[in-house]
Amino acid sequence: MGFVDSVTYGFACKCGATESIKLVEYGSSYGSRWSDPKPMKNFEVKWARGFVPSIQSATCKKCGGTPTIT
Ligand SMILES: [Zn+2]
Numbered sequence: 001m002g003f004v005d006s007v008t009y010g011f012a013c014k015c016g017a018t019e020s021i022k023l024v025e026y027g028s029s030y031g032s033r034w035s036d037p038k039p040m041k042n043f044e045v046k047w048a049r050g051f052v053p054s055i056q057s058a059t060c061k062k063c064g065g066t067p068t069i070t
Contacts, residue, residue, distance in 0.1 A: 004025045004026060004027035004032055005024075005025040005027075006022055006023060006024045006025065007022070007023050007025075007052060007053075008020055008021070008022045008023075009021055009023075009055060009069055009070070010069065010070040011040075011042070011043045011045075011058060011067040011068070011069055011070075012067055012068045012070065013042070013043075013060040013062070013063065013065050013066075013067040013068075014063075014065055015060060015062055015063040015065060017042040017043070017060055017061075017062050017063075017067070018042070019040050019041060019042045019043055021037060021038065021040060021045075023035055023037055023053055025052075034052070034053050037053060041061075042060065042061055042062060043058050043059065043060055043061060043067055044058070044059045044060075044061055045057070045058045045059075046058070055069055
Protein backbone atom coordinates (compact mmCIF):
# COMPACT_ATOMS: atom_id res chain seq x y z
CA MET A 1 0.00 0.00 0.00
CA GLY A 2 1.37 3.35 -0.93
CA PHE A 3 0.26 6.88 -0.97
CA VAL A 4 -0.78 7.84 -4.50
CA ASP A 5 -2.77 11.01 -4.55
CA SER A 6 -4.80 13.32 -2.41
CA VAL A 7 -7.42 15.99 -2.85
CA THR A 8 -8.49 18.69 -0.43
CA TYR A 9 -11.87 20.37 -0.41
CA GLY A 10 -12.48 23.58 1.48
CA PHE A 11 -15.91 24.74 2.61
CA ALA A 12 -16.82 28.30 3.48
CA CYS A 13 -20.30 29.38 4.53
CA LYS A 14 -21.61 32.91 4.56
CA CYS A 15 -22.28 32.56 8.31
CA GLY A 16 -18.54 32.27 8.90
CA ALA A 17 -18.20 28.50 9.27
CA THR A 18 -15.23 27.06 7.46
CA GLU A 19 -13.72 23.60 7.30
CA SER A 20 -11.58 21.57 4.99
CA ILE A 21 -11.25 17.87 4.40
CA LYS A 22 -8.44 15.92 2.82
CA LEU A 23 -9.05 12.65 1.00
CA VAL A 24 -6.18 10.29 0.31
CA GLU A 25 -5.90 7.70 -2.41
CA TYR A 26 -4.06 4.51 -1.61
CA GLY A 27 -2.67 2.38 -4.36
CA SER A 28 -1.36 -1.12 -4.79
CA SER A 29 -0.62 -3.43 -7.68
CA TYR A 30 -4.29 -4.46 -7.53
CA GLY A 31 -5.62 -0.96 -8.00
CA SER A 32 -6.34 1.96 -5.80
CA ARG A 33 -9.03 3.18 -3.53
CA TRP A 34 -9.92 6.42 -1.85
CA SER A 35 -10.20 6.72 1.88
CA ASP A 36 -13.77 7.16 3.08
CA PRO A 37 -14.54 10.81 3.76
CA LYS A 38 -14.81 11.47 7.49
CA PRO A 39 -17.91 13.17 8.87
CA MET A 40 -17.36 16.88 9.14
CA LYS A 41 -17.97 19.05 12.16
CA ASN A 42 -19.57 22.06 10.48
CA PHE A 43 -20.97 20.67 7.24
CA GLU A 44 -23.18 17.80 6.18
CA VAL A 45 -21.74 16.48 2.93
CA LYS A 46 -23.13 14.00 0.44
CA TRP A 47 -20.33 12.42 -1.55
CA ALA A 48 -20.59 11.24 -5.11
CA ARG A 49 -18.64 8.08 -5.78
CA GLY A 50 -16.60 8.46 -8.88
CA PHE A 51 -13.07 8.07 -10.09
CA VAL A 52 -12.27 10.79 -7.61
CA PRO A 53 -14.75 11.41 -4.76
CA SER A 54 -16.64 14.59 -5.43
CA ILE A 55 -19.22 16.57 -3.54
CA GLN A 56 -22.83 16.02 -4.49
CA SER A 57 -24.21 18.50 -2.00
CA ALA A 58 -23.09 20.23 1.15
CA THR A 59 -25.10 21.93 3.86
CA CYS A 60 -23.94 24.06 6.75
CA LYS A 61 -24.93 22.53 10.10
CA LYS A 62 -25.03 25.93 11.79
CA CYS A 63 -27.32 27.90 9.50
CA GLY A 64 -28.53 25.41 6.89
CA GLY A 65 -26.92 27.41 4.10
CA THR A 66 -24.98 26.09 1.15
CA PRO A 67 -21.25 26.66 1.48
CA THR A 68 -18.87 27.75 -1.21
CA ILE A 69 -16.54 24.91 -2.07
CA THR A 70 -12.96 25.58 -3.00
ZN1 LIG B 1 -23.58 28.55 7.72
